[in-house]
Amino acid sequence: MNAKTLRITIMGLLLGTGVFHLAVALISTGSGLAFPLTVFGLIYTGLSFFVRADTNDGSKSHSRNAIIASILACGAGLGLGGSTYIANGGPGALPVMFLIDIVIIAAGVMWLMKTKGKKKA
16 A cells, blocks of 8 residues: 555544544443543544645655544544443444554554655655
């Protein structure tokens, strides 16, 4: 996969998981997870537009920052959501969300490795 394809994949996954988080937050009532799911849904949706808007692959101030922010957000979501899920359980959709987070992190790391030596055009 080239860097552009990885970035578009990350963008799509972020948008998809953002909408998925918001949908699960609306559906899962009484679990106490509605607020965190809504917050992460909004963060992921916003990041998808940040990744999309920053199309100058390889520059220090464009897509690189968006990809790093996406990796960090997914890592935080995976850590916080995973620990809560292990301790308290939750909707069956959460493991799917965790899997999407892992895929986004992996794609982000691959993107960073592919664009490491590129200079701003």
